[in-house]
Amino acid sequence: MKLTLGFSPCPNDTFIFDALVNRKIDTGDLAFDVVLEDVETLNQWALQGKLDFTKLSFPAFFKATDKYVLLDAGSALGKGVGPLLVCKQQATLPDVNRSRIAIPGYNTTANLLLSFAFPEAGNKVPYLFSTIEDTVLNEETTLGLIIHENRFTYQDKGLQKVMDLGEYWESKMNVPIPLGGIAGKRRHGKELLQRVSGLIHESLQYAFTRYPEVTGYVKAHSQTMSEQVMRQHINLYVNNYSLDLGADGKNAIRQLHKVFLTQQENKPETSRALFLEDE
Numbered sequence: 443m444k445l446t447l448g449f450s451p452c453p454n455d456t457f458i459f460d461a462l463v464n465r466k467i468d469t470g471d472l473a474f475d476v477v478l479e480d481v482e483t484l485n486q487w488a489l490q491g492k493l494d495f496t497k498l499s500f501p502a503f504f505k506a507t508d509k510y511v512l513l514d515a516g517s518a519l520g521k522g523v524g525p526l527l528v529c530k531q532q533a534t535l536p537d538v539n540r541s542r543i544a545i546p547g548y549n550t551t552a553n554l555l556l557s558f559a560f561p562e563a564g565n566k567v568p569y570l571f572s573t574i575e576d577t578v579l580n581e582e583t584t585l586g587l588i589i590h591e592n593r594f595t596y597q598d599k600g601l602q603k604v605m606d607l608g609e610y611w612e613s614k615m616n617v618p619i620p621l622g623g624i625a626g627k628r629r630h631g632k633e634l635l636q637r638v639s640g641l642i643h644e645s646l647q648y649a650f651t652r653y654p655e656v657t658g659y660v661k662a663h664s665q666t667m668s669e670q671v672m673r674q675h676i677n678l679y680v681n682n683y684s685l686d687l688g689a690d691g692k693n694a695i696r697q698l699h700k701v702f703l704t705q706q707e708n709k710p711e712t713s714r715a716l717f718l719e720d721e
Contacts (some may be wrong), residue, residue, distance in 0.1 A: 444475055445474055445494040446494045447459075447474040447494065448476075448479060448487065448492075449476075449497040449624075450478065450480060453663075453664050453676050454518060454679035456659055456664070457646075457676050458642065460645065460649060460657050461648035462642060467644050469641055474495075480570060481497065481546070481547070482546060482548075482570075489506055491509040491510075495624060496510075496625055498510075498624075499552075500621070501549050501554045504699055507714040507715075507716065509627060509628060510628060511715065511716070512687075513635065513642065514717075514718060514719075515624065515642040515646065516623065516639075517621075517683055518683075518684065519620045521608075523619055524610075525607050526607070527604040528585065529578060529585050529602060530581070530602070539560060541585045543565060543586070544577040545568055546570070546588075546589055548566070550589070551621050551622065554702060555611055556587055558614075559610045567583060574586040574592065575595070578601060585604060590675065591674075594671050617694040618683065619694070639718065656676075696716070
């Protein structure tokens, strides 16, 4: 059986999926047709139900629960992993609510956390996440909402932090920050979904046993990064929650779901189960 699988080319995802997609573990009769795209593209595709299994931001998942259910393995949650709001280095920080803000997509968790901290900030413009630093430096926008490896490079480029939105979330909610997860099509049934989740768990265990090795597969999709930045990225975004959400991880996602629902003008009439165990 061949299944479509989408994830980002960022080191945390390629690290997790390397052993799975390159057959370093036994996948039996399952094969995966892999597509690597930025997370907002994957979010849009999830709303369309395009892929069998996909990485996606949690707001996109919450909008697509009619089609997808969250797997136990492969997620990105943690403490100190949230998006940063940045501006050009200056003495006085800009007024967030009145500023033009570059965001990595409307369906990203970063955007949801921005709305959580600054509900009146409405002048948002979506950009590819890797271009946001430049939009601020070129003064296309006053502020930029950065994610992924950009949190390791923004200071070197002449940017300064306005707020760590992850720290704000943790201080208010006292739970880890849920960034993104791996979801599978509900129509595949619980048995196959659990099987694929188990393979992702096994793939990540394989990677962990060989870490801090950075494989050629990870490097091939992170050509502009140094190995040090690749490891920083992996260390920050891949952890025990990536192996298994556990009770704490699922509680954090439920809390984020509640926040998401309060921000929706048109709330869904029905809510499907978020997790496989609730199917």
